[in-house]
Amino acid sequence: MNLLDAIILGILQGLTEFLPVSSSGHLEIGKALLGLHMGGEESLLFTVVVHFATAAATLVVYRREVGKIISGLFQFKNNEETQFVGLIVLSMIPAGVVGLLFEKQIEALFEGKIAFVGAMLIVTGLLLFVADKSKASKKSITSLNAFLIGIAQAIAILPGISRSGATISTSVILGVDREQAARFSFLMVIPVIFGKILLDAGDMIQEVSAVENPTQVSFPVLLAGFASAFLVGIFACNLMIAMVKRAQLKYFSFYCFVVGFVSIVSYYYY
Template identity: 75%
Template sequence: MTLLEALILGVLQGLTEFLPVSSSGHLEIGKVLLSLKLAGNESLMFTVVVHFATALATMFVYRKDIGRLLNGLLQFKNNDETRFAGLVLISMVPAGIVGLLFEKEIETLFEGRIALVGSMLIVTGLLLFIADKSRTTLKKITPLSAFVVGIAQAIAILPGISRSGATISTSVILGIDRDNAARFSFLMVIPIIFGKIILDAGDLIQELSEIQGTATVPFSAMAGGFISAFVVGVLACRLMISMVKNAQLKYFSFYCFVVGFISIVSYYYY
């Protein structure tokens, strides 16, 4: 992987992380279009690094909300902040279980399986279309709904299933208003990304120490992908905060249908 290729993939990650069109799916499509031949562990490592960058972008954009959340938690009282933190913890359970129990199986999914990505993009499109037809109410997020949204996030580990699309759509289908759905969707992923980084810290450090040797993803490319994903992620996140509230999810679903179909056709006929 060259620096230019990493920058392109970083921009792709930054843009698609906050659109309900699957950033992981587009990353895999991007790797195929760039003719990148990466081992499963290297491909997954690059994916984790750029996802970490967009998690930091989310923290930067929502820094005031996070500051209020931390301030409320430090008061050690049963306030809105502690309740919100509890809901985030509940939403982490499904993805945490899937990540711990099926780590090796998940790794094999990030090896240019373009047909799988295309199929899952179509599933994402169906979910977005159903959500667009759902009636939105002013329901608040409850422990049960947080867990259900967490299940959607766990399923979104599959490349091609949009994490934001799955979690926002699930929230809307459950009757949660789009503003809270978007806010919860963007903030709930932060602990998951940091947890993944912490759990894989040893392996990542070992990989990075060998990266100048035989690895196909040099350190400069990894850093370039991280920086471009962060910068573009900040811009895209700010844009989507204003767009998600009024966006027509069906238009994103049509996009997923088209890209998914093209991906499947290209796999079988090219």
């Protein structure tokens, strides 16, 4: 992977992390189209870094809300901010369990399995289509809803299942207010990604330092991917918030159907 490859994939991640079309799925498709042959660990390393970039972009877009949450926590009382953090923690449990118990199996799915990615994109499209047909509601997120949304996030570890698409769609189907659904979806991923990076910090440093091996992803390449994903992510996050409010998820479902079908066909016939 060179700098240009990293920038292209970073842009792809920045757009597709927030648009409900599966960033991990598009990254795998992008790697295949660019002719990149990356091992599971190497591919997952780059994926984690660009996901970290879009988590940082989320912090920028929701900086006021994050500041309010932090301020509320330091009041040390059972206020709205403390309750919201409790819901976030509850939503993290399923993804945490899946990540810890099935890490090697998940790594294996990030090795160019384009047909599988295509099938999962079609599943994402179905979720979005159903959610778009759901009636608008002003309900808040409950503890049960937070856990169910967390299960959706855990399933979205699979490449091809959109994390934002799965969590927002699940929220909307459960009757949660659309604006709250988008806010919760984008904020709930931040601790998961930061937690993943902290857990893998040692392995990531070892991977980056192994520059004598040309198959490894070097630090400048990771930095280029991070920068492009971060900048594009800020734009895409604001765009997605506006589109969720206007109930325009069905357009993304059609896109997922087309890309998923093309991915499956191209895998078997080319």
